Amino acid sequence: MSIISFQNHVVGLAYIVLWTICLFGNGCVIYIFMKTKSLRTPTNMFIVNLAVSDLCMMTTQGPPVTFNAFVQRYWMFGEIGCKVYALTGGVFGTISILSMVVIGYDRYNVICKGFSGVKITPTKAVGIILCLWLYSTAVCVPPFFGWGGYAAEGTLITCSYDYLTQDWNHRSFMLYAFIFNYCVPMIMVISFYTQIVKAVVKHESALKAQAKKMNVDSLRSGEQQGDSAEIKIYLLLDQESSKGIQLRVAITNVMLWICIWSPYAIVVMTGCFGNMNLITPMVAALPSFLAKTASCLNPLVYAISHPKYREALSKEIPCLGIGPKLKGTVSNSKA
Numbered sequence: 001m002s003i004i005s006f007q008n009h010v011v012g013l014a015y016i017v018l019w020t021i022c023l024f025g026n027g028c029v030i031y032i033f034m035k036t037k038s039l040r041t042p043t044n045m046f047i048v049n050l051a052v053s054d055l056c057m058m059t060t061q062g063p064p065v066t067f068n069a070f071v072q073r074y075w076m077f078g079e080i081g082c083k084v085y086a087l088t089g090g091v092f093g094t095i096s097i098l099s100m101v102v103i104g105y106d107r108y109n110v111i112c113k114g115f116s117g118v119k120i121t122p123t124k125a126v127g128i129i130l131c132l133w134l135y136s137t138a139v140c141v142p143p144f145f146g147w148g149g150y151a152a153e154g155t156l157i158t159c160s161y162d163y164l165t166q167d168w169n170h171r172s173f174m175l176y177a178f179i180f181n182y183c184v185p186m187i188m189v190i191s192f193y194t195q196i197v198k199a200v201v202k203h204e205s206a207l208k209a210q211a212k213k214m215n216v217d218s219l220r221s222g223e224q225q226g227d228s229a230e231i232k233i234y235l236l237l238d239q240e241s242s243k244g245i246q247l248r249v250a251i252t253n254v255m256l257w258i259c260i261w262s263p264y265a266i267v268v269m270t271g272c273f274g275n276m277n278l279i280t281p282m283v284a285a286l287p288s289f290l291a292k293t294a295s296c297l298n299p300l301v302y303a304i305s306h307p308k309y310r311e312a313l314s315k316e317i318p319c320l321g322i323g324p325k326l327k328g329t330v331s332n333s334k335a
Contacts, residue, residue: 005073007282008157012069014289018296019062025299026055028313036312042125043106049129050099054295057092060085061158061292068157075152075159082159083143086150089160090140091133094181096294098132100257101185101192108192112199139180148173154285163271164279174272182265186258256301260294263287 029051033039064085068076075082109117120128143149143161148170151162163174264287271279313320 007155008069008073011155011157011285011289012066015062015065015069015292018289018292019058019066021296022054022058022062022299025296026051028317029299029309030055032309032312032316035316036308039308039312042120042122043103045122045125045129046099046102046106049132050096050103050298053092053095053099054298057089057096058292058295060088060092065158072157074156082152083150086159086161087140087144090177090181091136093291094136094139095132096298097181097185097257097261098136101188102128102132104189104192108195112195139177142173142176148177154288155281158285158288160288161268163268164276166272166276171272174268178265178269182261189258256297257294260297261291264291 030048033044033048033051064077064081068074077085106120109120118124146169149162149165150159151164152158153160161174161177162170267279267284267287270276271284
């Protein structure tokens with residue numbers, strides 16, 4: 001077996017493993033949230049949309065790569081198949097990114113605005129989700145109409161944006177996609193969570209001032225002097241409340257998204273405007289694969305951190321052995 005065949009087989013196996021994990025994890029998220037009436041809230045509609053986009057991304061990306069890896073050493077579905085593959089990967093990936101932005105906005109709206117914030121009704125949530133899909137399609141579809149292009153990438157068994165062609169038509173589209181697929185969502189997420197942290201710091205100062213007036217060490221029972229700043233933030237935001245836990249989940253997912261998608265964005269911009277010699281087949285393939293791991297990590301984070309989801313999961317799929325966290329256990333973890 002040649003080195004190229006071995007590499008392709010490894011990539012094919014990795015994609016089928018990712019797809020299997022994604023199918024099971026996101027399938028559980030969709031099933032539990034849709035079946036459990038108490039979980040059908042506007043905020044959780046964004047979570048379900050994230051699970052749907054992740055599931056669609058790996059379902060359209062995983063099996064074709066596996067077929068290519070074990071049947072051919074290169075893309076075997078033709079030019080149209082390459083375009084469809086790249087388009088669906090771009091659209092579903094962008095929807096996942098934007099879903100995280102919307103979840104961040106919802107947390108900002110609740111924590112920073114409170115009762116004065118915009119109330120997200122189910123109708124508004126549906127409208128926002130529809131806008132996410134329209135935005136993602138508008139950003140990713142131009143190569144079908146001649147602006148930019150799609151091409152086989154990396155080890156030639158996957159397709160993506162053509163970021164190695166050096167004419168201005170391709171470069172200008174990649175700059176457009178980089179700004180609206182990556183930079184705009186990143187700026188929005190940073191803005192929302194910066195405001196949240198500012199609100200937390202302000203609230204912390206108010207608590208300390210009030211405690212000083214009352215001549216007590218702390219207004220919160222169980223707080224220890226050795227707590228880290230991060231734990232203190234979580235304690236402020238989450239006094240045994242599901243909203244606080246959802247905030248932790250959202251922050252974790254956003255940080256994962258930044259770490260997972262940034263390498264791919266860097267590779268794309270390097271191919272367009274930097275030293276093309278640095279973009280070897282594996283350098284191109286690995287960040288693309290890394291970006292798709294987000295579809296597997298999101299449901300794991302929700303399953304571990306969302307108490308109501310865990311409770312419903314233990315009831316509906318008890319064979320998994322995942323039970324709800326007991327109050328005593330949660331409290332001890334924060335002490």
